[in-house]
Amino acid sequence: MTNIVELKVKPDFIKHYKNKYPLITKDAIANPGALSEEGMIVHLVDQHSRFLAKGYYGKQNKGLGWVLSFNENEKVDTVFFKNKILAAINKRQSYYHDENTNAFRIFNGEGDGIGGFTIDYFDGYYLISWYSKGIYSFKDKVIRELDELGDYKAIYEKKRFDTKGQYVDDNDFVKGEQGEFPIIIKENGMNYAVHLNDGAMVGIFLDQRDVRKAIRDKYAKGKNVLNTFSYTGAFSVAAALGDATKTTSVDLAGRSKSKTIEQFAVNGIDYEQQDIIVMDVFDYFKYAKRKELKFDLVVLDPPSFARSKKHTFSTAKDYPGLIQDTLAITEKNGIIVASTNNASFGMKKFKGFIDRGFNGMKYKILEEFSLPSDFQVNRNFNQGNYLKVVIVQKLG
Missing domain, CATH: 3.30.750.80 (RNA methyltransferase domain (HRMD) like)
Known part of the structure; x- marks a missing residue:
């Protein structure tokens, strides 16, 4: 027990850990200077040195580490x-x-x-x-x-x-x-090319599985589809397999084109019949408006924060504007798949962003998604349930 460091929890935060909050936050700890080597086991204690929780020290953008047990006698082995x-x-x-x-x-x-x-x-x-x-x-x-x-x-x-x-x-x-x-994996009968040895991203975000299925099965048939911030075009593949008349994939990253072609190819889809555009999404909105292009289904799945030479985008500030840009190129009764993985706000606030973007224009929410069941969430840690997807129909 001598190797375990005691971290004193500030009085205002004691209730958090009594309620089994799993994240060790910097704001909660009165003596962070006691921490030295990452991976060390720590005990969270109150001002009277009474045990609250056991965890480990590991710095990441969310905090100082994680609680592993609320049982003082449980071994971390x-x-x-x-x-x-x-x-x-x-x-x-x-x-x-x-x-x-x-x-x-x-x-x-x-x-x-x-x-x-x-x-x-x-x-x-x-x-x-x-x-x-x-x-x-x-x-x-x-x-x-x-x-x-x-x-x-x-x-x-x-x-x-x-x-x-x-x-x-x-x-x-x-x-x-x-x-x-790439290895070719199956997801609800669709094929996706995955690279486990090529940088941080593998080619597909597994948390959007249910949304891709819904696009294929319910929303894509006969539609002209725009997929913005398209990454490797996974939503575009789902739309094409759902009998969309055409898909347009737009992403600023140079690699997005070859990666999207690869995803179409492993599904036997002629990529030359689809549009794959390497461009800043915000520049594309201006281009589409100028050319009077309209889409029946638009997918919006931006990163939480993005910066290009011309634009800086933050979901927490700029999502209403993104909705406004999208409405200008969405057909009457068109559908918008609005998505964010920003953990700093919940579904209620996200719906508020969407409402502000519509700015009085009538719409109908068709469906909502959060994380699929394999992405288990700790019910005492709301930030862990980060994915929010709202499928909205523009009325008129």
Whole structure:
């Protein structure tokens, strides 16, 4: 016990941890100077040194570390990690047995009891994302459990723990048999090309699975579709497979074109019949308005914060303006898929942004989405339920 550092929680924050709040925030700790080496086990205590919670020190953009247990006697050892990972996998058995989907999240950080890392499964390949040096110090315990589970092709990892929480470019391969990339995964019967060895992003965001299915099954048929901030064109693929008359994918990143072509190709879609445009989305809005282009379905899934040479965009400030720009090129009774992964506000506030963007114009909310069930959420940590998607129909 002598190696455990006590962190004194300020009186205003004691209730948080009594209510099982999982994040150790800098604002809550009276003596952050007591912290030294990331990965060290800490006890949160009140002003009378009474135990509140046990966690680890690991700096990331969200805080100083994560609570692991509210039981003072629970050991943070190999058995602890084994139990948490096994419990998480048991909750996801339906995904393992889904013939149409073989890519999903098997461990979602604090939602599954250990904040700071996630594990995704891509058709026999595991991908671990580490968000602090602190959690990375427990790497061997996590790998050991994946080894005990066995029956995998390889393990890859992404280190995302520099001072700004960004990706640390390093060798991504951990063990097993190195993959021939891209690997082609299935999601609700759609194909997507995935690269586990090529930078921070793999080619698809698994948290949007339900939204892609809805676009394909309910909204795309016979529609002229615009996919903004399109990344690798995953929404465009779903729309094309849902019998959209045409898709237009717009993204500023130079690589987006070749990546989008790849996603169309692995689905047998003639990419030359689709428009794939490398351009600042805000410049494209001006171009489309000038050319009097109109779309039946527009997908808006911007990053929480983006900066180009001409524009700076923040969802927390600029989403109403984004909706206004979109309405100008949306057909009467057209549909907007409004999405954000910004964790700093909830669904109610996001709907407020949408309402401000419509600015008195009539609309109807058709459907709402948050994280799919494999992205388990800790009910005491609202920020963990970050995804908000509202499918809106413009009336008139």
